Amino acid sequence: MSVTPSSAETVEIPAVVDGQGREAARPGGLEALAVSAWFGDHKVLQQVSLRMPAGEVTALIGPSGCGKSTFLRILNRMHELVPSATLSGEVLLDGEDVYAPGRRLTDARRRIGMVFQKPNPFPAMSIYDNVTAGLKLTGVRTGRGERDLLVEECLTKAGLWKEVRDRLRQPGGALSGGQQQRLCIARSLAVRPQVLLMDEPCSALDPTSTRRIEETIRELADEVTIVIVTHNMQQAQRVSDRCAFFLAAQGTPGGIVEHGPTGAMFDAPQDQRTADYVNGRFG
Template sequence: MTDADLAPTVQMPAVQAATATGTHGLETRAVSAWFGERKVLDRVSLTMPAGQVTALIGPSGCGKSTYLRLLNRMHEMVRGAGLAGEVLLDGDDVYAPGRLPASVRRRIGMVFQRPNPFPAMSIYDNVASGLKLAGIKVTHQERDELVETSLVRAGLWTEVRDRLKTPGGALSGGQQQRLCIARSLAVSPDVLLMDEPCSALDPTSTRRVEETIELLRGRLTIVIVTHNMQQAQRVSQRCAFFLASHDTPGRVVESGPTEQLFDSPRDERTSDYVNGRFG
């Protein structure tokens, strides 16, 4: 599946793309999810505060990525997928009748596990493609400004400003991931979802992506899935620990401030996981 398959198609005024504040909170209330008859998440209630980074941690197969994808209605793109409960953006249910999935995905962007720029497209056009895919019409000058602003916010501008017409596929893995972040930022989302964005990167590239997350904090609400406990501690202000077993779907065992979850967890299972005793 490509970004084009997932792209929003709604028309949005250029001024809105340029002026959105991005400080909007997310909340789920008793969310459950299924793939066919198989229940993969059970009654997950979680608050992701505006302008903060919330890390989702837990062993593989406990529903973290499914949870992330249901936040911007990507879950329903899977044949046989089901959902119960509420997903609220600023108190409004993103699954409300009449709410277009494309409009939700414009406000709640996604960065995937592996960098997926359009390899033959230039760096400039990769970023600008976010505007085109979202149906946002801007003047040439506005497009130039949004491309530069997005690359600055993604921490990539100083590295590529003299080669904007070169292919995005020629960048390093870490630069490609930040290019994908810039592409998401071009439409000024309120929330950015990140599904293990550093799992395919080397330590230096990982550090640069983490620096980008720090730059974005306060401007956006960020939700990140990570298996790296040190990364969760470094980048997030809040954390949620998911757990599942072979006969029970994924649930949130514990959530709260990251420091509390790692230093003084309330549940013994949380302590065991963050200290590497299982998972």
């Protein structure tokens, strides 16, 4: 399969249903099969295949420029937003290709959420409205009482409720950097994703905020599959169940050198390049 940038789509996602009107959170298994990617004529990924099991945290590690963030964006179809971007291969969510013909772009984005490196709450929008913004964007209709419960639930899961419960109507942009990142996590959780992608979510945060984000990641893993890009090897060891080591030799596209359980990747890697990287000998 080859995918080229799609034109803008305007679709409305119907409300998903559980006992309170929404689908209960359920982790989804992701699998990339022979994924290659280009920006124009420049190939940045070569035949990447990786299984990211449901309900686990998979860390993508490797030096800058080896395609980790590009791979992450391919997983929820953000790569195709770049005008020159193309790709080949398949991305399966619970066995179904998210790039299959007729598959809605917004459906992929709802089921596979994203938290970016730099916190990006809507600065003038209240904390409360930031959490519920995704519902409006995906066309999910909820009553006021249900929204109130959802805001508390998602802020609690993101480790932020106790800090902001008395100022929910204040602007999200007034929060600290670490609080803003946790607000973005809460916003992503509100639409009940099966997978949450995180692109270096702690790189701009202080140690205390980083610790809180890491605690949140571990607590969320039971209900949402997490794939995180990180350059912090200690963080990868602390939060992940599995790791994939990406590498790109000079002038060649990136690919996976080795992947497996985190303990094995750090304690007994099979490839010398992996051992050198996780022990700080390059990168």
